[in-house]
Each structure stands twice: as C-alpha cells, then as structure tokens.
Amino acid sequence: MNDKENIPGIHNWCDRWCEKCPFIARCAVGEHELEIIEQEQKGFNPDFWEDINQQFTKSIELLDELAKDKGIDLKGISDEEWQNIDKDNRKQQLDAESHPISRMANQYAKECERIVNLDFIENLYDSEEKKIDLGLEGNVYKNISKFKETIDVIRWYMFFIPAKCNRLMMENMDTEFEDSEFPPEERSYNGTAKITLISIERSIAAWGFLLQLLPDMQDTILSELALLQKLHRSIRNEFPDAMRFIRPGFDD
Numbered sequence: 026m027n028d029k030e031n032i033p034g035i036h037n038w039c040d041r042w043c044e045k046c047p048f049i050a051r052c053a054v055g056e057h058e059l060e061i062i063e064q065e066q067k068g069f070n071p072d073f074w075e076d077i078n079q080q081f082t083k084s085i086e087l088l089d090e091l092a093k094d095k096g097i098d099l100k101g102i103s104d105e106e107w108q109n110i111d112k113d114n115r116k117q118q119l120d121a122e123s124h125p126i127s128r129m130a131n132q133y134a135k136e137c138e139r140i141v142n143l144d145f146i147e148n149l150y151d152s153e154e155k156k157i158d159l160g161l162e163g164n165v166y167k168n169i170s171k172f173k174e175t176i177d178v179i180r181w182y183m184f185f186i187p188a189k190c191n192r193l194m195m196e197n198m199d200t201e202f203e204d205s206e207f208p209p210e211e212r213s214y215n216g217t218a219k220i221t222l223i224s225i226e227r228s229i230a231a232w233g234f235l236l237q238l239l240p241d242m243q244d245t246i247l248s249e250l251a252l253l254q255k256l257h258r259s260i261r262n263e264f265p266d267a268m269r270f271i272r273p274g275f276d277d
C-alpha cells in the first residue's frame with residue numbers, strides 16, 4: 026500500500042477529530058472533511074449544504090454496499106419487518122443506556138458540560154483568545170495555548186465518550202454479532218472499547234493540566250477525574266482484551 030492509498034476501515038475505531046488526525050488524507054471520511062476544512066480556510070463555503078447533500082448520497086451508497094456484502098436486501102424488507110427491527114433496536118438502545126457504564130458516561134458529560142460552560146471558564150477562554158490576537162509571546166503565550174488546547178480536548182471528548190459507551194454496550198448485547206467468530210483482538214466491540222479508553226485517558230490528561238492551571242477549582246476537577254477513572258476501570262473490567270485490538274492505521 027503506498028502512502029496515498031486510503032486505509033480500509035480506519036474511521037471505524039477513531040475519535041472522529043479529523044482536524045487533528047494524522048491520517049486525514051488516507052481516510053474515506055477524512056478526505057471529505059479535508060475538503061471542507063480547506064474550503065473553510067479560504068473563507069465561507071457557499072457549497073456547504075450541497076456538500077451535505079452529496080455526503081448523504083454517498084452514505085446511502087455506502088449503506089447499500091454494506092447491506093449487499095452482508096446479503097441483506099434492504100428493499101426486500103416489509104413494513105412489518107421494519108417495525109420489528111425498529112422495536113428491537115429501541116429496546117437494545119434502552120438496555121444499553123441503562124447499563125452502569127453508559128449511565129456513568131452520561132453523568133460525566135452532564136457535569137463536564139456544566140463546568141466548561143461556566144461563565145468564568147468561557148470568559149477566560151475568550152479573553153485568552155483575545156490575548157493571542159494581541160500577539161503575546163513566551164511563557165504567557167504557552168499558558169494561553171495550553172489552556173485553550175485543554176478546554177478543546179475536554180469539549181471534544183465530553184459527548185464522544187457517552188456516545189461510544191452507548192455503542193459499546195449495544196455491540197456487546199448484540200448476540201448475533203459475527204464478532205464471536207473472530208479472536209478477541211479482532212472483535213469490533215474491543216475496538217470501540219479501545220478508542221473509548223483512549224478518549225478517557227486523553228480527557229484525564231486534560232483535566233490534570235487544568236488542575237495545574239486552575240488550582241482553585243481543585244475539588245470540582247478531582248471529582249471529574251474520579252468519575253473518569255471509575256469509568257475507565259469499569260470498561261477495562263468489562264472488556265479486558267480492549268487494548269489488544271489493532272486499529273487499522275493507528276496501531277499497525
């Protein structure tokens with residue numbers, strides 16, 4: 026495979042932060058993101074909604090292909106069958122959401138959102154941005170960048186973590202899932218568990234930085250760190266082979 030070729034399946038077990046991804050030019054999803062980023066850098070993208078429409082068409086094509094590969098005839102499913110599939114999916118979704126891992130992740134997202142939206146954090150974030158605009162340099166600049174990056178990391182993962190935890194619990198409940206045919210390090214749910222664990226670790230690192238930058242918030246930050254650690258431990262216990270999963274591109 027040369028450097029320019031896309032890596033098949035890489036987007037299935039990543040953190041979807043395409044802007045920061047080293048493989049953006051070698052990923053089917055990233056390629057499209059890259060076009061949007063390049064357009065945005067040039068200014069307003071008048072084709073934004075057209076791009077979304079095209080992406081919708083591409084997604085439907087992808088879905089058709091996937092269904093074909095799995096021998097499913099999407100057009101051959103009756104209304105009654107669709108209703109049953111819908112009912113099963115809803116039940117599975119509710120079961121997944123009520124699992125302690127999902128509940129813990131949702132609790133984290135709620136608390137986290139409240140904290141990062143606190144007026145003084147937002148004001149600090151905005152004022153720090155203004156200082157960057159003023160062209161400050163040296164240590165001041167370093168602290169400013171660190172604060173901004175830290176908040177960006179926390180914000181990026183705060184909803185990603187519960188979304189992945191829900192998906193993880195759904196994958197784990199799917200008894201018909203073909204994963205049982207594969208060794209643990211190739212099972213899809215272990216890939217989901219791995220990227221969830223990595224996201225939690227990055228969030229823990231970010232809260233640790235924030236603790237150094239805002240020591241007055243010690244109690245609040247420690248409570249988020251404790252919650253994340255508990256979530257991390259629960260996922261490790263439930264999916265002991267998670268870190269053995271080889272994510273295409275990132276781990277091979």
Ligand code: SF4
Nearest residue numbers: 039043046049052055
């Ligand atoms: S692999 Fe990278 S570029 Fe592709 S979807 Fe994931 S984060 Fe985005």
